[in-house]
Amino acid sequence: MCGIVGYIGPRDTQEVLLDGLEKLEYRGYDSAGIAILADHHISVEKHRGELANLRNALAKHPLKGHIGIGHTRWATHGQPSDQNAHPHLGPEGKIAVVHNGIIENYQYLKDTYLQGHTFKSQTDTEVVAHLIEMFYDGDLFAAVQRTLAVVTGSYALVVMCVDDPDELIVTRKNSPLVIGLGEGENFIASDVPAMLAYTRRCIYLESGELARVYRDKVVVTDLAGNVQKNIVDEIEWDAQSAEKGGYPHFMIKEIYEQIATFQQVLSGRIHADHVELENIDLSKEEVERWDKIYIVACGTAYHAGLVGKTILEKTLRIPVFVEVASEFRYRDPMIDENTLVIVISQSGETADTLEGAREAKAAGAKVLAITNVVGSSIARESDMVVYLWAGPEISVASTKAYTSMLIALYLIGFYFGDLAGRVDLRKEQETLRALEKLPEQAAEILEQDRIQQIVDIAKEYVDVEDLFYIGRGMDWAVVQEGALKLKEISYIHAEAYAAGELKHGTLALISNKTPVISVALQEKTFDKTMSNTEEMLSRMMDENGDISGARVLVVVKEGHKPISDKIHHVIEIPDCPDFISPVLAAIPLQLIAYFTALERGCNIDKPRNLAKSVTVE
Numbered sequence: 001m002c003g004i005v006g007y008i009g010p011r012d013t014q015e016v017l018l019d020g021l022e023k024l025e026y027r028g029y030d031s032a033g034i035a036i037l038a039d040h041h042i043s044v045e046k047h048r049g050e051l052a053n054l055r056n057a058l059a060k061h062p063l064k065g066h067i068g069i070g071h072t073r074w075a076t077h078g079q080p081s082d083q084n085a086h087p088h089l090g091p092e093g094k095i096a097v098v099h100n101g102i103i104e105n106y107q108y109l110k111d112t113y114l115q116g117h118t119f120k121s122q123t124d125t126e127v128v129a130h131l132i133e134m135f136y137d138g139d140l141f142a143a144v145q146r147t148l149a150v151v152t153g154s155y156a157l158v159v160m161c162v163d164d165p166d167e168l169i170v171t172r173k174n175s176p177l178v179i180g181l182g183e184g185e186n187f188i189a190s191d192v193p194a195m196l197a198y199t200r201r202c203i204y205l206e207s208g209e210l211a212r213v214y215r216d217k218v219v220v221t222d223l224a225g226n227v228q229k230n231i232v233d234e235i236e237w238d239a240q241s242a243e244k245g246g247y248p249h250f251m252i253k254e255i256y257e258q259i260a261t262f263q264q265v266l267s268g269r270i271h272a273d274h275v276e277l278e279n280i281d282l283s284k285e286e287v288e289r290w291d292k293i294y295i296v297a298c299g300t301a302y303h304a305g306l307v308g309k310t311i312l313e314k315t316l317r318i319p320v321f322v323e324v325a326s327e328f329r330y331r332d333p334m335i336d337e338n339t340l341v342i343v344i345s346q347s348g349e350t351a352d353t354l355e356g357a358r359e360a361k362a363a364g365a366k367v368l369a370i371t372n373v374v375g376s377s378i379a380r381e382s383d384m385v386v387y388l389w390a391g392p393e394i395s396v397a398s399t400k401a402y403t404s405m406l407i408a409l410y411l412i413g414f415y416f417g418d419l420a421g422r423v424d425l426r427k428e429q430e431t432l433r434a435l436e437k438l439p440e441q442a443a444e445i446l447e448q449d450r451i452q453q454i455v456d457i458a459k460e461y462v463d464v465e466d467l468f469y470i471g472r473g474m475d476w477a478v479v480q481e482g483a484l485k486l487k488e489i490s491y492i493h494a495e496a497y498a499a500g501e502l503k504h505g506t507l508a509l510i511s512n513k514t515p516v517i518s519v520a521l522q523e524k525t526f527d528k529t530m531s532n533t534e535e536m537l538s539r540m541m542d543e544n545g546d547i548s549g550a551r552v553l554v555v556v557k558e559g560h561k562p563i564s565d566k567i568h569h570v571i572e573i574p575d576c577p578d579f580i581s582p583v584l585a586a587i588p589l590q591l592i593a594y595f596t597a598l599e600r601g602c603n604i605d606k607p608r609n610l611a612k613s614v615t616v617e
Ligand code: M6R
Pocket: 298, 299, 300, 301, 344, 345, 346, 347, 348, 349, 350, 353, 396, 397, 398, 399, 488, 610, 612, 613, 614
């Protein structure tokens, strides 16, 4: 996720900005830059890659001044490059802007307001710099207001103007921004670690607010310019916990971030009754020609593919095969120009998946990548890309990327299904509306009382050696990811089974030492999954029908009570169509893994033997 800094005051602005950007490095970035205003001129230095590249360039040509802005970029629109790095300038270099978020209607803004403008980058942000400069007539605040009135999307913005050397204007909508208060100086950052060395007093700007930041005062207003009361907070975190936003681990931070990432992956892609996807340019005939789809991925991304199989078979009505990437390429799969191959990879660098993509292309298939990292190898080598826009995932255990992969698969399914004219339009409408509700439903699952229930359940798993997950259909796909999450961070042996398959052998392993987690979110198999859960319960009972030891937990939708009163725990997720329930079901399973690992004292963000990006075959 991009990092923003800003400074106005007597210090060496370049050093304050670079220091702040360094403190935001943990957020992940692919390029960095700063702009400093002095003598009616804005100077910009920006470079692709490590912050060291920027530092080295500035060491040769330092920028002097007492007002400036800086940015670490995590690419969304446009490859990582010097040109696409922020800050961006207006056409005459009067306005400089840094931005975190996504301007959804940037193409519309270009076509409507900025015809004839020449852009130096491929970013959505440069459009904002051009708009502000176009609207500027001596009143910077008014120009920003006019710009915000036509922009849709999410943003944290800092704006600097050559004619206004004593003021920075900041605003935010659904992207974080903090103003740090000093004595005769003020600081701006997307996150508090960037300012902890200078101040602990700050104003957390609310979504939809603007602030005029001067050396000696900060004036917060609403969009209409009405002055708001400044609410000053004291930062109590140390530098390390500040990086994690006050959470003890990146994993739990990233689990909570899903409220925002659900929004981000949908951002600008749902239009009233249909889906639009950038970077995809296919004709109806091409899509109609596909006679099968392969999904190729590893680990968590493979589990997203298992859900994707149901999604794409329903929306495209052609067979979908899901393959573990390390197996796929050695299997001589039946691929030709009538095959679509979808490769899924958070990092975009997983060697097995990359080789799978290459194999598929060589065989003549179209390759569509779903990835989180713009400019990654898989993104570059594929024919089409759908980005997750989930921001960097730091914890080794993938959480927010997984759920964004699922949402991307729904969008892809409806997009291609529509093109081929195979989608049930009423179902599409219902699903699109339900997808839009996901962010608020994620927030419901993450409410404190629901979390406490999971914390208590996790305490029961501390000394467990084996744990079983069961489900049917999409729920089976969901529990496979749930089991992987538990294994990789808590080191408990967990197995995920198709609920109806247990009786063919694995039931022999069930005893009062093996807790069971049963996911039953599909109406058409609910009763069957419950019966299978009962089969397991009865293997856990003693001769008096009592169960001592292992516990049974079921995950259901609100109001869908399990039949047996022997079930120990029921976790409810908010009501949603069965078809999209995997997205919400993922969250409690992630939380169970997290709190169990926490109870067991494991190294959650860096589990033993594992790496975040697996670049060896
Ligand atoms: O970056 P990728 O999505 O290609 O990574 C694939 C797997 O290595 C990854 O999902 C792994 O299984 C995670 N550690 C699971 O949490």
